[in-house]
Amino acid sequence: MLVELTQLTITGIRDSLTRKQTSAEELVQAHLAQIEMRDAEVHAYLWHSPERALAQARRIDQMIAAGEELPPLAGVPTAVKDVILTKGSPTTCASRILENYTAPYDATAVKRLEAAGACILGKTNCDEFAMGSSTENSGFGPTHNPLDLTRVPGGSSGGSGAAVAANMATVALGSDTGGSIRQPASFCNVVGMMGTYGRVSRYGLVAFASSLDHIGPFGRSVRDVALVLQTIAGRDPMDSTSADVPVADYAAALDRDVSGLTVGVPKEYFTGLNPEIGDNIQKGIDLFAKLGCKIESITLPHTDYAIGCYYIICTAEASSNLARYDGVRYGFRSPEYDGLRDMYRQTRDHGFGAEVKRRIMLGTYVLSSGYYDAYYLKAQKVRTLVARDFVEAFDEVDVIVVPTSPIPPFKLGEKLDDPLQMYLADIYTVTASLAGIPGISVPCGKMKSDPRLPVGMQIFAKHFDETVLLQAAHAFEKSGGFDMG
């Protein structure tokens, strides 16, 4: 019974609650039990908030008892990546520098989820300050992929992906700067989505690279992801970059027919990837053709420059955003130092892990006098070209279908000593981040050579066309695309 409760979708939870087959408290308890059982080996969570989740569940149960109408996410057990603020509990960004930090307010996305009835179970592990693609850069130990514990869950939102995959939460929030939701969704065989830049308020998201950062959902179905996205999306006066664009009822539009849609397939995304992944994605494209979509071969000619461009821009912005960790106002302060400057340096040196230091160094370098034009300004210009590729492509097509990752989930430790190799694996996700368009990763079968390992397929759409993106993803799911072999 308890196991079944942890497998429910949002719709299943609602059904179960309204028919009084279960209570919200039982749902939360079932998930806490699942965490107890699985998380010692997976390590998806950094902190738990059972009191907060149970208090919310009891509120929902009182509403049910009183016959009140339930909010859309009533009783939904939810995990939140530890770069997103949750009032009164730790928010560490998986960094030692914020080990003792207690969030003084709730992120807007968290507030909106709780107002919609969700129960926040705890905070999930990630790469330190969301910098990484494997969750191995956490200051508190790595997360293991629940599908194969010897492999990484992807990153940086690896804890959120793993929590949803291992039924330790129904849905989760992650953050995506260059693929940090979509790639772990792919590695953990779940759905993960980044909306258009500005679609979801970042108030309460700890900043990494502000022109690229997003908050977005994980779920085990496209409908669950759509329901979470429409809850957290929309203008927020507390985030001046949140877009004043109406939010559609994505879930209500999911079942619309996709026949007649034009699906673009860019050739640049099908070279240099694991051939088995290429085969699965091709089968996925064939499925869209069977659903009546028109498949069109397109070109996104600047794809090959996206990694260089992305890592210049994100490290530059990170070096600026992370200057605030100086041991003065919050976080760790080195107990030993000689004067103010030395306090900054000792604090940052002991508080930050290797990857964060590397990125601060890179960002400082590309912004420094003499290198600014050659690196940072150049990258901003190339970003224009990458974004323009998509604008031109979307004149011809409604959605674009590509792989999420060129490689399957890799072994823990396999890429840790070669940061450039780790960066290059982000090639298929950073493009949409640079352009600011929405992207979703959905399961697309398993690797032929190792059926434990999942393959993820991405769908892109133009700015603020989340509706068509989710329709395409939902049609793919309904026709068995997730389990294709």
Next chain:
Amino acid sequence: MALTEKDVRYVADLAHLKLTEDEVARFLPQLDSILTYMQKLNQLDTKNVEPMAQVTYPAAENPALRLDAPQPAFSQKEALSNAPEPAAEYFKVPLVIEKE
């Protein structure tokens, strides 16, 4: 590309990082290979391309501006609650200006 140890120490200093000898030795080849890879962008002619600083989209006029009116904010106590060395009304830091 030939990044030197001196470059690494210079950048660390700009970034307020105090790197150990080991870290300098480890970061040098890593940063060098990444920066070399980034020079790939020079293959593109961007003479007539405008730089892109942020994603823009059509939206209502001046959505970023709100009324310039006072709003409730954190109390001093809340703002100080995470300070590593809080004092009654301020953040404590080491001596900033040295005496002669």
